[in-house]
Amino acid sequence: MKTRYSFGGDEHIFVEVDEEMSLDAFFKSLSMTNAVRDSKIKGVTEICPANASFQIKFDPDQIAPDDMLAELKKLEGAAENAEKSITTRIIEIPVYYQDPWTHETLMRFRERHQDPNGTDLDYAARINGFDSAEAFIEAHHSNPWFVSMVGFVSGLPFLYQLVERERQLQVPKYLRPRTDTPKLTVGYGGCFSCIYSVRGAGGYQMFGITPMPIYDPEQKISYLKDFMVFFKPGDIVKWNPIGREEYDRIVAEVEAGTYTPKIVEVDFDLDAWNADVDGNNAKLMEALNAG
Incomplete structure (x- = not known):
């Protein structure tokens, strides 16, 4: 799965885990959103999960958009290997x-x-x-x-x-x-x-x-x-x-x-x-x- 990141203005990042819906894509998205929540990244104000993607809203006065993107990319590798059970x-x-x-x-x-x-x-x-x-x-x-x-x-x-x-x-x-x-x-x-x-x-x-x-x-x-x-x-x-x-x-x-x-x-x-x-x-x- 090829993850794609895109900015939405200066306070949103949209993360597309896969172009197609699949349970594998869902679980990777779920793992990443859980990791964002657990990491307590400074400035994150909202986490919005979707079928095979998610969106992060953050305060650019607390964390720069490029820094927020870097934090998300660091979490992707861990999500690839996360346990797929709930x-x-x-x-x-x-x-x-x-x-x-x-x-x-x-x-x-x-x-x-x-x-x-x-x-x-x-x-x-x-x-x-x-x-x-x-x-x-x-x-x-x-x-x-x-x-x-x-x-x-x-x-x-x-x-x-x-x-x-x-x-x-x-x-x-x-x-x-x-x-x-x-x-x-x-x-x-x-x-x-x-x-x-x-x-x-x-x-x-x-x-x-x-x-x-x-x-x-x-x-x-x-x-x-x-x-x-x-x-x-x-x-x-x-x-x-x-x-x-x-x-x-x-x-x-x-x-x-x-x-x-x-x-x-x-x-x-x-x-x-x-x-x-x-x-x-x-x-x-x-x-x-x-x-």
Whole structure:
């Protein structure tokens, strides 16, 4: 991987670990941002991790841009050899696929889509070689996903499927963005799945909706009282397909303050996962089911 450094004005440095998203690139980026934090470099005011890159904000009155760059480059060698294992959490996220709300929305914006005559799921299934939307849905939820970044919109997670590159589902974004997307839509763009934390514009394909809020600036939701954003990089997600009755039940529990997401602490080792993808995914599923 060829790391590239670039200045953003006189108080930002952008570090691109790789042009392509991969778990190897993510772990190198994670190691470098952890090293920046642990090194307590004078003048660093903010560390913003992304999928295969990160950005550092610093005070140029405390450290010159060239000196900041030199500090980052010194940390790169250590990051190359850093241990690629983390203790994280696997989370079950309920998804109501083919729900009426995202369906109504996507039908309003067919003129902005690659396939005006079908649905987003029909299109995703066809271009990925599946014979039905249902088969694509099964592929979407049958393996776990890795949260590689949180942001762009407050609390929105970018999720990368834990399968080999040749098995990745890939779906392009809309030809032109929509002006509306329901809150908590489960979307897809490129190789990333996401959850729209708020209602608003968007260009990702829409597959369903979750009844589980993931962002609460007022921190009134029971499981978001400690922090308004639910996800963090390194989280592992297992989509759980549900129907309308289960969706309504969870919405009611969230409103009553009694809903608790299913979360289990797990260890994830990148080298072990690369050596046996399906076996390690099965262990993650077993840990979630046993939790």
